[in-house]
Structure formats: structure tokens, C-alpha cells
Amino acid sequence: MATRPKKQGGNSTDSGKDRNSKEMQESKLSTCSEFQHSNSVHSDGNGKAKRKTQQPNKKNNSASMVNGTDICVSTTSKCLVKCSAKKKEEILQQTTSGQIETKPSVSMKAKETTSKSCRRSKSVEQNDLGISQGQVHSKAPKETNFNQGRSKTELHDLDAKTKRDHCMEKSDPKRRNSKINDYEDTYNSARDRDEIRSQASRSNSLPISNLSKHLKNAVESLKMKxxxxxxxxxxxxxxxxxxxxxxxxxxxxxxxxxxxxxxxxxxxxxxxxxxxxxxxxxxxxxxxxxxxxxxxxxxxxxxxxxxxxxxxxxxxxxxxxxxxxxxxxxxxxxxxxxxxxxxxxxxxxxxxxxxxxxxxxxxxxxxxxxxxxxxxxxxxxxxxxxxxxxxxxxxxxxxxxxxxxxxxxxxxxxxxxxxxxxxxxxxxxxxxxxxxxxxxxxxxxxxxxxxxxxxxxxxxxxxxxxxxxxxxxxxxxxxxxxxxxxxxxxxxxxxxxxxxxxxxxxxxxxxxxxxxxxxxxxxxxxxxxxxxxxxxxxxxxxxxxxxxxxxxxxxxxxxxxxxxxxxxxxxxxxxxxxxxxxx
CATH class of the missing domain: 1.10.1410.40 (Poly(a)-polymerase, middle domain)
Known part of the structure; x- marks a missing residue:
């Protein structure tokens, strides 16, 4: 059984090795289940079975660990089927030999958790912040193709950064004002004025939360030398x-x-x-x-x-x-x-x-x-x-x-x-x-x-x-x-x-x-x-x-x-x- 490698930037301890090893196996199986069952079967309404390709941007997702790296996998409830012990071992070997490629995710800089449920909730958190599933990045500059082997119609041409920015604005509009709220005590700075002006250009008005700072900026600018x-x-x-x-x-x-x-x-x-x-x-x-x-x-x-x-x-x-x-x-x-x-x-x-x-x-x-x-x-x-x-x-x-x-x-x-x-x-x-x-x-x-x-x-x-x-x-x-x-x-x-x-x-x-x-x-x-x-x-x-x-x-x-x-x-x-x- 493969053991979890040491995490970059830190040392692993002997205590919890077995538990981590077990969780890593389950994570690999969860990941591989997505690839093995991505073409799930559903009815076309006439009683005939029909193959449906799983899209990479489904909202429901789970997180797993492969070789010490977080990955975010699109899945549905139908994908979570049980595999026989022999099938699991075959999938595990494929994953270890590198036949299934994964795409690293963005590091959230959070405290390491050992519970798989915590890791899954962290993946959901990433989605709430507007990070598109299957389009996340890791610290490593080199990226792998998460969609390797899929048809061209399943691939998205939109740049990852553009998609992330779009999702951030759509899911959490208040993030637009976060810069201004961070500098409440420096209202007369050029950065604040630029933010307020940029904000007004988007909505043709200013939020009430920034009115005090906005007026103080105006008063400062009216002062004569x-x-x-x-x-x-x-x-x-x-x-x-x-x-x-x-x-x-x-x-x-x-x-x-x-x-x-x-x-x-x-x-x-x-x-x-x-x-x-x-x-x-x-x-x-x-x-x-x-x-x-x-x-x-x-x-x-x-x-x-x-x-x-x-x-x-x-x-x-x-x-x-x-x-x-x-x-x-x-x-x-x-x-x-x-x-x-x-x-x-x-x-x-x-x-x-x-x-x-x-x-x-x-x-x-x-x-x-x-x-x-x-x-x-x-x-x-x-x-x-x-x-x-x-x-x-x-x-x-x-x-x-x-x-x-x-x-x-x-x-x-x-x-x-x-x-x-x-x-x-x-x-x-x-x-x-x-x-x-x-x-x-x-x-x-x-x-x-x-x-x-x-x-x-x-x-x-x-x-x-x-x-x-x-x-x-x-x-x-x-x-x-x-x-x-x-x-x-x-x-x-x-x-x-x-x-x-x-x-x-x-x-x-x-x-x-x-x-x-x-x-x-x-x-x-x-x-x-x-x-x-x-x-x-x-x-x-x-x-x-x-x-x-x-x-x-x-x-x-x-x-x-x-x-x-x-x-x-x-x-x-x-x-x-x-x-x-x-x-």
C-alpha cells in the first residue's frame, strides 16, 4: 500500500500514517470513480439507455488527495457507485502509474485537516468564492490538462483567469468593494480615490457604506495650497x-x-x-x-x-x-x-x-x-x-x-x-x-x-x-x-x-x-x-x-x-x- 509522501514545506509524523494512507486510497478511488463513470447511463424517456458525457463544470463536487495534491473533481450522485475490490485495485494501479492525469488546484493557505469531510467542505468553499471547477491552479507553474482524453465540445475556451474573475463578481458582488473597506483610515490616499471612481464607473453611483470616505476625499481635494x-x-x-x-x-x-x-x-x-x-x-x-x-x-x-x-x-x-x-x-x-x-x-x-x-x-x-x-x-x-x-x-x-x-x-x-x-x-x-x-x-x-x-x-x-x-x-x-x-x-x-x-x-x-x-x-x-x-x-x-x-x-x-x-x-x-x- 502506498504511503502519503511528505508535504512540501513541512514534515509528516509517524502518528496518523495508517489513517492518512487509508484516506489517500479512498481519495484516489473517489477520483478514479469520476473518470470511470463520467459517462453515466440515464434513460432517454423511451426506456432505452443513453450515454451522457459528464461536463467539467458541474456544481456538485468532491475533493480528494492524489500524491499530496488537492484536486477538485466534478461528479454526480450516479458517479458514486461501488466498485469491486479487484476493480478498485486496477484503478489504483492506473492512478499510481500516471495514466490518469490530474490538474493541481489553488492552495487556500488554510490549516491542514485530516478529515476527508473537511477537505470536501474546503473544495465547496473554493466554489463559493467563484473558482470554477476543473479550472483551478496550484503553486506549481506547470499545469497538467485536466480534460485530456475528452472531446473538443467538452472543453471551454474561456481563459481560467477570466472565468475566475467572472465567477467572483457573480457569486459575491461585495468583493468589489473590499479594497475600499480595507482602507477606512486612509481616505485621502490616491488608491481610495481610484477605487471610488472605478466603483462609480461600474454602477453609475456609489455605495452608501463609502459615502463618508467619499465626502472626506472631496473636502481634502478642495483645500488650497x-x-x-x-x-x-x-x-x-x-x-x-x-x-x-x-x-x-x-x-x-x-x-x-x-x-x-x-x-x-x-x-x-x-x-x-x-x-x-x-x-x-x-x-x-x-x-x-x-x-x-x-x-x-x-x-x-x-x-x-x-x-x-x-x-x-x-x-x-x-x-x-x-x-x-x-x-x-x-x-x-x-x-x-x-x-x-x-x-x-x-x-x-x-x-x-x-x-x-x-x-x-x-x-x-x-x-x-x-x-x-x-x-x-x-x-x-x-x-x-x-x-x-x-x-x-x-x-x-x-x-x-x-x-x-x-x-x-x-x-x-x-x-x-x-x-x-x-x-x-x-x-x-x-x-x-x-x-x-x-x-x-x-x-x-x-x-x-x-x-x-x-x-x-x-x-x-x-x-x-x-x-x-x-x-x-x-x-x-x-x-x-x-x-x-x-x-x-x-x-x-x-x-x-x-x-x-x-x-x-x-x-x-x-x-x-x-x-x-x-x-x-x-x-x-x-x-x-x-x-x-x-x-x-x-x-x-x-x-x-x-x-x-x-x-x-x-x-x-x-x-x-x-x-x-x-x-x-x-x-x-x-x-x-x-x-x-x-x-
């Missing part, structure tokens, strides 16, 4: 200082008191694009005895005409009409002329862009590599008292506290030149308060500080701004009515609804962002987004944003949310950089 920021900010500050400190400005009766305000997305820390777009507010303040009276011209309470109550500054004489109203258009035109003159005299690589009647800003273009820098200069008049329409706004008592709210209301607000129904009007701006709220957004003072817990409020705002930016870049004109201010206003309202820092944990980014998107969707669906400081002003009113545009954005957000925001995959392909869009 500090070196780029410093260089761009330095150029912008030089141009602004040049305008403010020039002789032309210092000698001008109205603009000589002009100062720069640090407002906008750059100073709020929520800028998403390259540092090539900046918003700078330049304020003009008056003495305390020069009180400005506001007269609302619409039901929303955001647009006003301005007039001095009693005494008016001598510098304003040229910019007041017969009714005593301050002329926004005249002041803006005078400021544009001043800026143009200063830049031409300086010889600096900067110029003033064409005038936009609907915009309160004067746009500058500063030459820069690799792309030019665009700066919007917004002229603002300081107003010491808040309008009556703002008395019911900024409901931050449960979020930032009543004392903080009272302190904010002591701060001045501003008005910027903005046409309303082609009238010379001013719009209320609380950009200074907005910047302070966004910068100090935690219900606890330590939120997002160096030693404090981190929240995801700013991250959610960046993600929403990026979605609006990408939808705008697709070229649909309906998106032209939406701005980053809409995203900021929606976030402030959501923060009021969920005031605690625990509601915005960084590890719950996917939950918080979905909640934020759902609020924005509700506003679009009802065509109502109240101004955070002036609740009577609806930012989604028909004269601000038409209903068709609201419906379009609502559908786009619904689609993105349903597929777990594949729009961010484009950001990965840009290697973390963006060129244009909402800032």
Missing part, C-alpha cells in the same frame, strides 16, 4: 493698498476715509476654488452726527433709499438728488473712474473690467501665472442702526447664545449699491456679521480651535458650494440665478435647527451633509429661502429666482443625493485643483 494663497493674497493686497493710499484717493473728499474690510469666503475660510478670485469690501463711514435714514422700497425689507436726516457731509453734496436721496449710481461711477486712474498711473499689471449695471462691484483683473486673479471691489456705506426688518432675524439664541446675539446687534451694518427694478437703490449687507458667525460657529467656544473638537459645518458649506459650481460649469442658464450666498444662508438656517456641536461631528460628515442638502431641497421645493437676518426677504422669490430654475436645481440635487454625489469624482481627476467657479 498655502503657498498659492500667500502669493495671490500678497498681489491683491498690494493693489488694494495702492488704490487706498494713492494721492488721488487721499485728495478725494468722499473716498479719502475709505478702509478695507476683511470679509468674503477667503477670510471666512470656506473658499473652494484656486486663490484667483477675491471679494474685497471697501467701507465709507461718516461722523456720528451724520445720521442716515433708510426708507424701504419693497416688502422684503432688503432694498432701501438713503437720505441724511438733518446735517449732511459737504463731501456728499455732489451725490444727493433734489429729494435728499443719496445717489448710488453716481457714487459708484465716481469710484470706478478713480480706480481706473490710479491703476493707469501706477503702471501695475492690473485693469478694470467692463461695467456690469446689475452688479454692485467693480471687477479688477490682476496679471498672474498660471492664471490671472479676479478681484471684486464692493463699495459700502456704514449704517449705525439696523433696519426694522432685521428685528426678527438672526435667531441664534439657542445656538450661539443670547449675549452673542446682543453683541452682534450693536455692530454696524452696511449698504451696497444695487439696482432694484432699475431704480437707484441700496441693499442691506451683514457680511461683517456673517464672517464672524462662520468663523466662530461653535456652541462651545473651543469648537474647531487647536485644542478643541472639530466639527464639519464649514466642510458642508464647501461641498455645497462645489456642487453649485459644477452645475454652473455645465452651462445650463438656469444655474446663473444661484450664488454661494444661497448655500451660506441655507447652512446658517440648518445650524439653528441643529445648534449643538455634537450634531456636526466630523466623523458624521455624510449624515450632516445629507441633512443640509435635505434642508436646501425643501427650500427649493417650496420656493422659499428666508434671508437669515431679514426673514421677510425670500431669496427664492419669483423676482429673485424663477420656479423653473428652482425645480431644475432640486432635480439635480435629488439625483446626486440618490447616487451619493458622484459629482465629486470630477474633483479627484483634477488632482485636487479647480480652475473656475463659485468662490
Amino acid at each position: 498655502m503657498d498659492d494663497i500667500s502669493k495671490a493674497a500678497e498681489k491683491v493686497n498690494k493693489i488694494i493698498d495702492l488704490i487706498i493710499k494713492s494721492e488721488s484717493t487721499k485728495s478725494h473728499p468722499l473716498f479719502k476715509s475709505m478702509t478695507k474690510m476683511s470679509t468674503g469666503s477667503y477670510y471666512e475660510g470656506v473658499k473652494i476654488s484656486n486663490p484667483n478670485e477675491f471679494d474685497i469690501m471697501l467701507k465709507i463711514s461718516f461722523e456720528s452726527y451724520h445720521t442716515i435714514e433708510l426708507t424701504s422700497i419693497d416688502e422684503g425689507g432688503a432694498f432701501y433709499t438713503l437720505a441724511f436726516k438733518k446735517r449732511k457731509p459737504s463731501a456728499m453734496s455732489l451725490y444727493i438728488d433734489g429729494e435728499g436721496n443719496i445717489l448710488a449710481k453716481h457714487i459708484l461711477d465716481e469710484f470706478r473712474t478713480l480706480v481706473n486712474t490710479v491703476l493707469k498711473q501706477s503702471g501695475k499689471p492690473a485693469s478694470v473690467e467692463r461695467k456690469d449695471p446689475s452688479s454692485p462691484a467693480i471687477t479688477l483683473t490682476i496679471s498672474n501665472e498660471p492664471e490671472n486673479i479676479s478681484v471684486d471691489l464692493v463699495l459700502a456705506l456704514q449704517i449705525r442702526q439696523w433696519p426694522e426688518s432685521a428685528s426678527n432675524g438672526m435667531n441664534i439664541d439657542g445656538w450661539l447664545g443670547t449675549k452673542v446675539k446682543q453683541d452682534y446687534r450693536k455692530e454696524p451694518c452696511y449698504v451696497v449699491a444695487k439696482q432694484k427694478d432699475k431704480k437707484d437703490t441700496w441693499r442691506i449687507s451683514f457680511s461683517n456679521i456673517e464672517k464672524d458667525i462662520i468663523s466662530n460657529h461653535g456652541s462651545a467656544k473651543t469648537c474647531c480651535e487647536r485644542q478643541g473638537p472639530m466639527c464639519c459645518r464649514k466642510q458642508c458649506l464647501k461641498l455645497m458650494k462645489y456642487i453649485l459650481k459644477q452645475l454652473k460649469e455645465r452651462g445650463n442658464r438656469r444655474m446663473n440665478q444661484f450664488y454661494s450666498y444661497h448655500a451660506k444662508t441655507a447652512l446658517l438656517h440648518t445650524c439653528v435647527q441643529f445648534p449643538k456641536d455634537e450634531d456636526w461631528k466630523q466623523e458624521d460628515l455624510h449624515i450632516c451633509f445629507n441633512r443640509y442638502v435635505e434642508f436646501f431641497q425643501k427650500c427649493l421645493k417650496t420656493y422659499s429661502l428666508p434671508n437669515f437676518f431679514i426673514p421677510s426677504q425670500n431669496l427664492f422669490s419669483p423676482d429673485e429666482v424663477d420656479k423653473a430654475s428652482c425645480n431644475y436645481l432640486l432635480e439635480e440635487l435629488e439625483m446626486e443625493k440618490a447616487k451619493n454625489y458622484p459629482i465629486f469624482l470630477k474633483r479627484f481627476s483634477l488632482d485636487g485643483r479647480s480652475s473656475t467657479g463659485i468662490t
